[in-house]
Amino acid sequence: MLLFITRRLLxxxxxxxxxxxxxxxxxxxxxADPAALTCGKNCKPEIIAANRVRLGYDKPILEQYWNFLKxxxxxxxxxxGAAAFSCPAPSLGYSFSQHECVTTLIARTFPVTAYxxxxxxxxxxxxxxxxxxxxxxxxxxxxxKAATTFSAIGVSLPTFYIGLLVLFSFCIWLRILPFPKxxxxxxxxxxxxxxxxxxWSTLAVLSAASYTxxxxxxxxxxxxxxxxxxxxxxxxxxxxxxxxxxxxxxxxPIVTIAGLDFAALxxxxxxxxxxxxxxxxxxxxxxxxxxxxxxxxVGTTMVAAVFIVLANVIVDILYGVLDPRVRAK
Amino acid sequence: xxxxxxIGAVSFALVASVLAAACGGGSDSSGGDGTPKKGGTIRIxxxxxxxxxxxxxxxxxxTDLAFAGSTMHRSLTSYKxxxxxxxxxxxxxxxxxxxxxxxxxxxxxxTLRDGITFEDGSAITCADVSYGVSRSFATDVITDGPxxxxxxxxxxxxxxxxxxxxxxxxxxxxxVVCDGNTITFNLKNPVADFNYTTxxxxxxxxxKAKDNGEGYDMNPVSSGPxxxxxxxxxxxxTLVRNENWNAESDDLRKAYADSIVYEFGLEEATMDERMIxxxxxxxxxxxxxxxxxxxxxxxxxxxxxxxxxxxxYDPFVSYTNLNNExxxxxxxxKAIYLALDREALRKASGGPYTGDFxxxxxxxxxxxxxxxxxxxxxxxxxxSANVEAAQAAADEAKTKCPDxxxxxxxxxxxxxxxxxxxxxALAIWQDNLGAIGFKIKPEAVEPSQYWPTVMNPExxxxxxxGGWAPDWAxxxxxxxxLFTTGGGFNLTRNSKDADYAEFESLxxxxxxxxxxTAQGKQWQELNQYVVDRLWALPGTFLKAQSIWGSKVGNTxxxxxxxxxxxxxxxxK
Numbered sequence: 001m002l003l004f005i006t007r008r009l010l011x012x013x014x015x016x017x018x019x020x021x022x023x024x025x026x027x028x029x030x031x032a033d034p035a036a037l038t039c040g041k042n043c044k045p046e047i048i049a050a051n052r053v054r055l056g057y058d059k060p061i062l063e064q065y066w067n068f069l070k071x072x073x074x075x076x077x078x079x080x081g082a083a084a085f086s087c088p089a090p091s092l093g094y095s096f097s098q099h100e101c102v103t104t105l106i107a108r109t110f111p112v113t114a115y116x117x118x119x120x121x122x123x124x125x126x127x128x129x130x131x132x133x134x135x136x137x138x139x140x141x142x143x144x145k146a147a148t149t150f151s152a153i154g155v156s157l158p159t160f161y162i163g164l165l166v167l168f169s170f171c172i173w174l175r176i177l178p179f180p181k182x183x184x185x186x187x188x189x190x191x192x193x194x195x196x197x198x199x200w201s202t203l204a205v206l207s208a209a210s211y212t213x214x215x216x217x218x219x220x221x222x223x224x225x226x227x228x229x230x231x232x233x234x235x236x237x238x239x240x241x242x243x244x245x246x247x248x249x250x251x252x253p254i255v256t257i258a259g260l261d262f263a264a265l266x267x268x269x270x271x272x273x274x275x276x277x278x279x280x281x282x283x284x285x286x287x288x289x290x291x292x293x294x295x296x297x298v299g300t301t302m303v304a305a306v307f308i309v310l311a312n313v314i315v316d317i318l319y320g321v322l323d324p325r326v327r328a329k
Numbered sequence: 330x331x332x333x334x335x336i337g338a339v340s341f342a343l344v345a346s347v348l349a350a351a352c353g354g355g356s357d358s359s360g361g362d363g364t365p366k367k368g369g370t371i372r373i374x375x376x377x378x379x380x381x382x383x384x385x386x387x388x389x390x391x392t393d394l395a396f397a398g399s400t401m402h403r404s405l406t407s408y409k410x411x412x413x414x415x416x417x418x419x420x421x422x423x424x425x426x427x428x429x430x431x432x433x434x435x436x437x438x439x440t441l442r443d444g445i446t447f448e449d450g451s452a453i454t455c456a457d458v459s460y461g462v463s464r465s466f467a468t469d470v471i472t473d474g475p476x477x478x479x480x481x482x483x484x485x486x487x488x489x490x491x492x493x494x495x496x497x498x499x500x501x502x503x504x505v506v507c508d509g510n511t512i513t514f515n516l517k518n519p520v521a522d523f524n525y526t527t528x529x530x531x532x533x534x535x536x537k538a539k540d541n542g543e544g545y546d547m548n549p550v551s552s553g554p555x556x557x558x559x560x561x562x563x564x565x566x567t568l569v570r571n572e573n574w575n576a577e578s579d580d581l582r583k584a585y586a587d588s589i590v591y592e593f594g595l596e597e598a599t600m601d602e603r604m605i606x607x608x609x610x611x612x613x614x615x616x617x618x619x620x621x622x623x624x625x626x627x628x629x630x631x632x633x634x635x636x637x638x639x640x641x642y643d644p645f646v647s648y649t650n651l652n653n654e655x656x657x658x659x660x661x662x663k664a665i666y667l668a669l670d671r672e673a674l675r676k677a678s679g680g681p682y683t684g685d686f687x688x689x690x691x692x693x694x695x696x697x698x699x700x701x702x703x704x705x706x707x708x709x710x711x712x713s714a715n716v717e718a719a720q721a722a723a724d725e726a727k728t729k730c731p732d733x734x735x736x737x738x739x740x741x742x743x744x745x746x747x748x749x750x751x752x753x754a755l756a757i758w759q760d761n762l763g764a765i766g767f768k769i770k771p772e773a774v775e776p777s778q779y780w781p782t783v784m785n786p787e788x789x790x791x792x793x794x795g796g797w798a799p800d801w802a803x804x805x806x807x808x809x810x811l812f813t814t815g816g817g818f819n820l821t822r823n824s825k826d827a828d829y830a831e832f833e834s835l836x837x838x839x840x841x842x843x844x845x846t847a848q849g850k851q852w853q854e855l856n857q858y859v860v861d862r863l864w865a866l867p868g869t870f871l872k873a874q875s876i877w878g879s880k881v882g883n884t885x886x887x888x889x890x891x892x893x894x895x896x897x898x899x900x901k
Contacts, residue, residue, distance in 0.1 A: 050469040083470040083491040083542035098562050099546045164598065172602050179603060182564065277594045279563035287378050292777055
């Protein structure tokens, strides 16, 4: 198992390096001129030229990438003389439109996205696996039909629609909840909860819909397996069979997908964060796209890639825990 | 305690905290009539992620100037904090008056008031103002800000205070002289309205010891009635009272509210709904901008909501630049203008709430400089195309200037930003010009690259969209900027026009006229001069709409900025 984990982590590291190089090169060939973007209404060619040198965009692209990579380990300095400043390691660059080091921006926005993702994950797994299990056990009955209908509706509705609907319903028409205004759970837990309950629910409804279907189908498939029939024949309790054999078997693909979905959310639930005015990584990324803020774009892409790669590693490890056959290999 | 009781207690606490949070909030001021009173918290709602720049020397957009100038940053002079035309008049701010010109406008002196302080209580000195102005020369660090100090002040090759050698700094100090409380600016050329230039926050003081260059944008030192308590991009900026602001030294700012909270990153659709609903904290809020789909609801629906909204001219004018080198024939330019269905173009960009048809390039808000211009004969007042008159002009062009007419018939390079609105506008342009035998060759430009593209002298456009707002309440920042070779935004390429030399000398005369009223008349005539020649085609005097909560007072739109006078809003 240890060798397995070590191999996966090494592979993940190589993958991240490749992603970083590809990302950096890709953004560098975009038509937007990052030096010109630091200049406003009275931009003159000589100002752009001076900024290009100051920000290091005049150097060859591979040298720029090397400086970017080096910055992750040793930090990075900008400017000269009295106006010099630096971004300490791990530096992912500096955003000239938000006037902060990219690492600082990510450190501030990531917890918001993380809280959103974790809460949504708990809700959608509980709801999706729960409804799916009921649907499987009550196959053909009204509970199954209700779960299937919920699943069909949930996957059909776009995020922004559900988000705006719940926002308007609870905050404007019914006035049950105040408008979302994010506060850290350590500063104001009440405000945190009242802010997050709607975006959690929005994401949960969307994702639970597909997880309901996955769980239902997975359990139905498992219930037809020989090992289940053997368990029944041996006189095991129904509850034991369902918990230890059926659900566990059905959970294997669900864990994979949940891991990847969660990792993708950690990169930023853009629409949900925008609708509910959450200052998370997703919203920051959208702003970076609109403003062609290349350092932020590269930084958030890298962070998102880290989560996807890590998620794959963790999922692979969890596979080994759930499925003894993988451990044996 | 049993497991069940623990769960019960936790659940109760959770629900209680939810209810407390849901019912809590709201400002602590009492309600009342329209009399301004101290106290409470004003909220400003925006979908933007942050103030573009709080660094005074980098601050350049109308709303941001209105916000920062009325709360945190005093300048040598300022506009009066009044509604209507009076709001475009200037008064002394840090200075005792609006300055004294000498040397035919090449030298301007301002005397600083007594009792002016930064937020830490230290006195604001002439050196602080001089240092602030010098920062704007460091264009590699102090980006995005106005560069009028660089253009006007009589110093060459000064790179700003971060990199200046001793000799360079000495040269700057000779151009901007401090003598006790008096700061004197020596200019390269006469500037009759330099005391309008000094309303810009470029002329705000900065304490050298607290200047951290690029980072100053996040924590500037206040010289106004409010200071930063917290600033989180994407979340909120909170200003609280600056206890060291001396109200007696400030005739302009009233600072009624105890605090001002700028809330960022709000979803636009919900902002309008919140303001219409006018509940809770939103009663103490203002919102800049209304979504087009909600304009009718707000302005043509409930009277109570309508009373809390305003439809007003913002500082911007939209127009169309014509390349007067390739379109050197007046009849062709006239034919294009008469052929346009301006009403259709206005509909495409949002309808009548977008603005009114312009009669020139100087907006009515510049009260001294505006007079209704006479437009070309045949132009329909309702904005519809006059195809017959346009065709007549096009036919006349075939005789008077056959080369230009042929160019128009074969295809005019039409540069536009590639947005959904402009794609609709392009179709209208193609249709309208096609009706008189002219063709369009569309050149879509990625929006963020549009201005760098058309401002590049190598770009071969015939027609290019334009838009401008004056940098201060004087047409000296409109006519010269847009139509002279020294202007920063002249896209008409009109320098080879037979009348250009005369025009330029008239402009120079107006710029150096220290009699403001007489100068205003000159700008009116120069506006007509441009319209008579159609070097550019007048488009729309743009409008904007805003809405505020029922418990906010002083919600007039401040003419020079097209924004609220944020610092003087009060809680009713």
